[in-house]
Amino acid sequence: MQVMARAVRVEDTRNGRALNDNGYVGSPLRAVPKSEPVTIGKLYPRNAAIFCEGETGRGAYVLRTGRVKISISSADGKKLIMRLARPGDVLGLYAGLTGRAYEATAEMVEDGRVEFISRDGLLRLMRGERSFGLDLVQVLSQQFSESVEHARLLMLSESAVEKLSRLILKWSSDFGERQAEGVYLRNLLTQEEIAQIIGASRETVTRLFSALKRKQIIHVNGHGMLIRNRAALASLAQSTA
Numbered sequence: 001m002q003v004m005a006r007a008v009r010v011e012d013t014r015n016g017r018a019l020n021d022n023g024y025v026g027s028p029l030r031a032v033p034k035s036e037p038v039t040i041g042k043l044y045p046r047n048a049a050i051f052c053e054g055e056t057g058r059g060a061y062v063l064r065t066g067r068v069k070i071s072i073s074s075a076d077g078k079k080l081i082m083r084l085a086r087p088g089d090v091l092g093l094y095a096g097l098t099g100r101a102y103e104a105t106a107e108m109v110e111d112g113r114v115e116f117i118s119r120d121g122l123l124r125l126m127r128g129e130r131s132f133g134l135d136l137v138q139v140l141s142q143q144f145s146e147s148v149e150h151a152r153l154l155m156l157s158e159s160a161v162e163k164l165s166r167l168i169l170k171w172s173s174d175f176g177e178r179q180a181e182g183v184y185l186r187n188l189l190t191q192e193e194i195a196q197i198i199g200a201s202r203e204t205v206t207r208l209f210s211a212l213k214r215k216q217i218i219h220v221n222g223h224g225m226l227i228r229n230r231a232a233l234a235s236l237a238q239s240t241a
Contacts, residue, residue, distance in 0.1 A: 039115045050091060050106040050114055057095025057102055059118040063087055066112015067175075067188060071196070072104045081197045082150055084109065084188060086174060090139045097122055097136070109188060163198035164208050165237035168218070172227055179226070186224035 041064070044050060050061055053072060068085040082104060085091060095102045096119055117125075125132045168185070176183040189197075195205045212218045217233055219226040227233060
C-alpha cells in the first residue's frame with residue numbers, strides 16, 4: 001500500500017496574512033474577515049493526504065492553489081475517485097461541522113496550498129457572521145449537486161466511451177486552457193486513476209484514448225491533451241440517445 005506524504009511546511013496565516021485581496025479566505029467562504037485568527041495555511045507536496053477517510057473531522061479545508069483528488073475506498077481496497085477539486089473548493093465541510101469522520105480521502109494531485117479552519121472557528125463564524133452561514137449552505141448544496149452528477153456519470157451512462165467523453169468535457173470546462181487549435185488540458189490523473197473515476201479497467205481507458213486519437217478528436221502528448229473536436233466529443237457523451 002502506498003504511504004501518502006504529509007505536509008512538509010507550515011505557513012501560519014493567522015490574523016489575515018496571505019489571504020486574498022478582498023480580505024477573505026477565498027471563494028466560496030467569503031465571510032472570513034482578516035480580523036478573525038481562524039485559518040492556518042499549509043503547503044502540501046504532490047501525493048500528500050490532507051485528510052483520510054475515517055479520520056475524525058477536526059475542521060474544513062479551503063484549497064488555495066493546486067488540485068486535489070477526492071476518493072473513497074471499499075473494505076477490500078478498491079478505490080473510487082469521486083472528483084477533482086480546484087482552487088476555491090471547500091473540502092471536508094460536513095465532517096468539519098459535525099465532528100464525524102471524513103467520508104473520503106483528499107490527496108494532492110500537485111503541489112499546492114490549503115487553508116484549515118477548525119470546527120470551533122467554523123461554529124464561531126456561523127454564530128457571528130450571517131453571510132458565512134449562507135455561504136456554507138451554498139457550499140453543501142453545490143457538493144450535493146456534484147455527487148448527483150458523479151452518480152449520473154457512473155449509473156446513467158451506458159458505455160465507457162460515454163463516461164470518458166463526459167469526464168473530459170467536464171475537465172475541459174473546469175481546468176482547460178483555450179488555444180487556437182482547441183482546448184488544452186494538462187495531465188491531471190493517470191489512466192489508472194481515470195479508470196477509477198468512470199468505473200472501468202485501465203486497459204479500457206487506454207483503448208478509448210487510442211480510439212479518440214485515431215479519430216483526431218484529441219491529441220495527446222507527454223504533458224496533456226488537446227481537444228481538437230469538442231462537438232464530436234459531446235456527441236459521444238450523449239450516445240445513449
